[in-house]
Amino acid sequence: MDLFEFFNIKKKRINDFMRKLLKNIPFQDSLLVDAMKYGVLLGGKRIRSVLMYILGKIFQVNDNIVDILASSIEFMHAYSLIHDDLPSLDNDKLRRGYDSCYVKFGESTAILAGNALQCLSFNIISNLNSNIISDSKKVKMISELSHYSGISGMCIGQFRDLKFKYEKLKLCELEEIYWYKTGSLINTSVQLVLISSNINNSSVLLALKEYSKNISLAFQIRDDILDFSNDMSCISYHTRYEKYSRSNTFPLVIGLKKSQEKLRKLYSDALQSLKVLSSNHVDITLLKELAYFIIIRNK
Numbered sequence: 292m293d294l295f296e297f298f299n300i301k302k303k304r305i306n307d308f309m310r311k312l313l314k315n316i317p318f319q320d321s322l323l324v325d326a327m328k329y330g331v332l333l334g335g336k337r338i339r340s341v342l343m344y345i346l347g348k349i350f351q352v353n354d355n356i357v358d359i360l361a362s363s364i365e366f367m368h369a370y371s372l373i374h375d376d377l378p379s380l381d382n383d384k385l386r387r388g389y390d391s392c393y394v395k396f397g398e399s400t401a402i403l404a405g406n407a408l409q410c411l412s413f414n415i416i417s418n419l420n421s422n423i424i425s426d427s428k429k430v431k432m433i434s435e436l437s438h439y440s441g442i443s444g445m446c447i448g449q450f451r452d453l454k455f456k457y458e459k460l461k462l463c464e465l466e467e468i469y470w471y472k473t474g475s476l477i478n479t480s481v482q483l484v485l486i487s488s489n490i491n492n493s494s495v496l497l498a499l500k501e502y503s504k505n506i507s508l509a510f511q512i513r514d515d516i517l518d519f520s521n522d523m524s525c526i527s528y529h530t531r532y533e534k535y536s537r538s539n540t541f542p543l544v545i546g547l548k549k550s551q552e553k554l555r556k557l558y559s560d561a562l563q564s565l566k567v568l569s570s571n572h573v574d575i576t577l578l579k580e581l582a583y584f585i586i587i588r589n590k
Contacts, residue, residue: 294580301344302337308358309365312415326396326404327411331369334387338510338585339364339480345577346481346499350488356423359415360432360483366412367440368476371449373405380453412436428486435482439475448472452539460539466508468539474507498567502578505561509586512554515540519547558586 313328340361347357376383376391377398384394393401416432438444448471455464481503485496519542541550561582565575 294577294584297345297577298341298584301341304344304354305337305340305358305361305365306332309362312362316411322396322400323403323407326373326392326400327408329395330373330392330401330404330408331366333389335365335368337365338581339368339477342477342503342581343480343484345581346484348577349574350484350490352484352488353423356419356487357484359419360487361480363412363416363436364476364480364483366408366415367436367445370405370408370412371440371445371476373401373408375449377401380449409440412440424487432483432486435486436479439479444471444475444479448475455539458539460544462544465539465541465544469508469511470504473511474504477507477510478503492571494567495571495573498564498571501564502561502568502582505557505564506582506585509554509557509561509582512541512550512557513586515542516547516550516554519543554586558582561586 309331310328313324313331316324316327318324343357343361343364344354346352347354372386373392375381376386377393383391385391389395391401392404396404413433413436416429416436419429421429440446448468451468452472455468460468478500481499485499490496519540541553545553562579565579565582568578569575
């Protein structure tokens with residue numbers, strides 16, 4: 292099965308599973324639950340979930356377990372996007388071409404929807420069958436997710452992104468923000484599946500961490516390049532300057548050409564980390580194709 296087929300199958304699977312989970316929570320007739328569903332199910336590439344299903348396939352973790360773990364990550368991710376869009380943060384009125392959650396449901400409801408999704412993210416892991424996943428593993432998963440979703444991960448990344456929005460950053464500072472804001476949750480996606488497996492090979496674990504670090508930074512840089520290129524062709528120089536003088540992106544900090552070179556370097560580094568996995572008899576086929584999809588693809 293190639294990545295395209297695998298991706299479509301697993302994307303449908305996780306969407307169906309999350310829809311079912313959200314149908315079983317209380318207060319279905321409330322605006323709050325409507326906002327939660329809207330924030331979770333309004334599109335999304337599901338890159339994190341697909342990565343988790345790939346790792347589940349490689350390390351023989353049952354898809355029924357990955358369903359829960361991937362849903363937990365997607366709920367946490369949805370919470371972060373709902374809150375990111377708020378007027379007090381990024382003030383984005385659109386998300387994936389649709390009204391952002393606060394525009395559609397109101398600011399207070401959007402805040403509570405994000406809060407509820409964050410709690411649900413932990414709750415569904417805690418309710419995993421203890422005969423399948425031990426309590427000690429569940430505690431470790433929740434610890435990992437809470438660590439990298441909070442002050443040691445997403446939250447500090449978003450804080451720094453806002454704090455330095457109007458200041459010129461060094462490349463290393465921008466990379467650090469991207470790692471915390473985006474990379475930490477992708478790395479957590481990897482870690483949750485590995486915790487649920489019986490893998491304890493240190494070289495494999497390190498290689499997967501390097502792989503997730505490379506693809507997560509590349510994921511963000513590629514979006515920067517696409518956004519910058521689209522703006523270059525669609526809007527005036529003055530408007531473009533105004534936008535990019537108030538946000539730090541790779542094209543702004545190091546230029547478009549060097550950003551593209553950085554992207555190719557990250558792809559090469561991701562493949563290099565996969566060689567370590569291959570030498571440990573890990574099937575890297577889908578991971579290699581995923582790196583290509585994230586970094587090199589034209590669409």
